[in-house]
Amino acid sequence: MNSTVTELSKTGLSTAQSLDVDAYMNQLGRQARAAARVVARADTAQKNAALLLIADAIDAHRERITLANEQDLAAGRQKGLDNAMLDRLALTAARIDTMIEGLRQVAALPDPVGEVTDLRYRPSGIQVGKMRVPLGVVGIIYESRPNVTCEAASLCLKSGNAVILRGGSESIHSNQAIAECIATGLKAAGIDAHAVQVVATTDRAAVGKLITMPEYVDVIVPRGGKSLIERISADARVPVIKHLDGNCHVYIDEHADEQKALQIAINAKTSRYGTCNTMETLLVAEGIAGRVLPALGEAYRQAGVELRACPASIGLLPGAVPATEADWETEYLAPVLAVKIVADLDAAMDHIARYSSAHTEAIVTEDYSRAQRFLREVDSSSVMVNASTRFADGFEYGLGAEIGISTDKLHARGPVGLEGLTSQKYIVLGNGQVRG
């Protein structure tokens, strides 16, 4: 934890030529904690002004951002990053436009902070209610997409939180250029620029420190691959809002409308392969399998989806290979689908309870009671009737924006928007009451 951090001098965030990472992160933490009080009491107009001024600053410094991004891309090519990675890293003009547009959209969203609900008189004469308040300081750890810097900062700011952002080392120059625009906007709006801080070192020890300083950081939101998130969750000393896997299921019930079943099962798998809300296992009631699986098999074949089928379904799916136990557990993120015929709703829900990652599951049925049971009994962050799992998304749900998706059970479940970055405290309004 005592590594030398030479990059700091280039960033303008610190004038030290070399610095102890531990001390540096403590400094960011202290600054964030102090700024959190400032941004928590900033009113909606001030926060919106800051968001729009940040958008203006990014617009005004496109060239500076593009140059910094080219520096990262050149270094990435030299390091031999693959094309997918370089694509994620690239800040094209269109992506800069999207960042600016995103800031303006977040400014237009309702402010969750200060909302008072359930204010009621109690027999003692006091009024008791709940007030929505920011969490405090959010730590965001992400990989190579530099546009996350702007997006995550905007959501934390709007929800009244201070944020410490730690992006992938490949995007360090892009992130610093964006950070400067954010600081410009915050200062112009009269908000402590420490409300948004981007970690200015690529030293990995900074991540270890960020997730273990509960005195300064209230929650960590990791965004990236499963291994990153697992590592962070294992080591964090503060709560983590996360999802690890999206092993999503569609269950076609015996009483499904066949047309809806086909539409949903095709869309849930084939509309995008790499997203966490993509179906990975299709469960089909035995009473309807003969009517839907041949058509589905043909549709998947045309789409180039490889099928891994249980013994009962393999005969209905020309070209399918036998599924193994591992298939029920796998989030393929690829044109591969596991297929299983189950006896009935209970067998489907048992399979889901055993193998699901608690992200999103859907039933296709016209049977009212089965729909009700599925909704009630399936313990996932999103449970759907007659809709594609691909709808599990903050924008589709109307959150306006999404900082991530949570498959944990406490605090936020499912897509996490501004509200998930807040909590509720109790407020009591009295008139001199004392307790007997």
Next chain:
Amino acid sequence: MNSTVTELSKTGLSTAQSLDVDAYMNQLGRQARAAARVVARADTAQKNAALLLIADAIDAHRERITLANEQDLAAGRQKGLDNAMLDRLALTAARIDTMIEGLRQVAALPDPVGEVTDLRYRPSGIQVGKMRVPLGVVGIIYESRPNVTCEAASLCLKSGNAVILRGGSESIHSNQAIAECIATGLKAAGIDAHAVQVVATTDRAAVGKLITMPEYVDVIVPRGGKSLIERISADARVPVIKHLDGNCHVYIDEHADEQKALQIAINAKTSRYGTCNTMETLLVAEGIAGRVLPALGEAYRQAGVELRACPASIGLLPGAVPATEADWETEYLAPVLAVKIVADLDAAMDHIARYSSAHTEAIVTEDYSRAQRFLREVDSSSVMVNASTRFADGFEYGLGAEIGISTDKLHARGPVGLEGLTSQKYIVLGNGQVRG
């Protein structure tokens, strides 16, 4: 973790003469996980029937419970437990009445499970809403009060959770007697008796295992002293709902109604000394100190409260001793009070931000804008205007019951009732919609 557990054979929960604690806790965990699905889908009538049948079983087995409790008390006396400890351990007839009454009250509370809110159509045609659902399996770790066994079990059951209870070793026989009554009631109501399991070993390794099996336990609620809770929080691998300290403040603003200020400051300190919502530091604006402190000093003197005063206030408080830095940080849980004169509202909020444990803070003021600022800006689980901090309590807030108080920021803050033992998942109602 391989200790021999000889008590298990006496409890009826296991017939093994000796058992590996790790294996035993894994067994409880598996059973709890399976029972959680059963109790999650039990309807309100069935859960209420179980609660009333448990109450009946306790009523019918008073003698059995009393005998078991006398066994614990005798062992406690032999071990040299102090009187306060023995008092907490004792199950008098009145306390058994309270347990029975508590079960009936929980049966009468509204069922939080299944509540659907915010169900709205989205432009895609799907309806998106939230459904309140149980957390799953709750682990409760508590000290010597055996009545907690019943109270915690009733709240977990009503909120649709399975629970694993681990009480203090001094109350093992009392807890097992209560556990048998609970099992009787659950079976009579047709609910898997593993929905409520009481750990039948006093081996401390059981606690270590209970808090580190995320595959079986979703949340831990520790109830007891600060050192117990700190130990559990440090080692837990699952979320913990907890509060460590109740270092509560009352701030008497310059524009306070003097009569309300006296009432509240006296009640907040003197109505009970040992509770977490008792005021530990009194902050007074310098503009009103000369008018309220002499009368308050006299009232505290009569009540036998020792005062630890800042240099500015000590002259107004005959008999007070000088406060040290440690006094601002201390939850006395005793007839001791720290007193400090501050310049104004900002100085009071700065002191609170620095020293408070984020439990409960109150302002006494008739000034609208200052009341609003205090409510908005003080970052504690309960924030009050013109009311005694002693109101921070699940019953006073109308929760009907309380499993604990949380001073953490995620999930539940403040008194935690049935709703705090649940979370919300998203539900989507469609009609065949797919994502474009």
